[in-house]
Amino acid sequence: MVSVMQDSPGVLPMVPTSPPKRKITSSSNSLPESCSSTSPNCHSGSTRMRIPVADAPSSDLHSHFPRAVSFITSALANDPDARILCHCYGGVSRSATIVVAYLMSTQKMSVDEALKFVRGKRQQVNPNLGFMAQLRRWEKDIEQRHIRKKRTLSASGSKSPTQSRRRKG
Helix, strand or coil: CEECCCCCCCEEEEECCCCCCCCCCEEEECCCCCCCCCCCCCCCCCEEEECCCCCCCCCCCHHHHHHHHHHHHHHHHHCCCCCEEEECCCCCCHHHHHHHHHHHHHHCCCHHHHHHHHHHHCCCCCCCHHHHHHHHHHHHHHHHHHHHHHHHHHHHCCCCHHHHHHHHC
């Protein structure tokens, strides 16, 4: 397989071209129902998630972001050495969009930062215009969750662990 993010936090968007050099412990694909989800490179015993979405600007990938991010996060939490194969037909739009959404959620990257990072590993990455709009919407969703979380902490009078430690010292 051609790995494009070997040095990222365990997520490998790839296009299958040969047997993998690393054991794939989890797999996520975003192929439409009419496409085959079987691959000679997928290992038995791996955990799989399927997102049936066509590569069209009108397709809704945004609604799958929370589940995909949770799936990848859980796989990595269960095994720090895990490798996640996130693939679609060409490794250009759908799988890249999922990886960008994951990086935005977990690495606190903006859409542009995450896309630049992914393109640095795989130059042909190019989410379609609809998916780019959905990533921008996801960025706003993340910002809103962060704001709500801050307000909840402020309203409850809760202190962050750092603030609590400072008061004790």
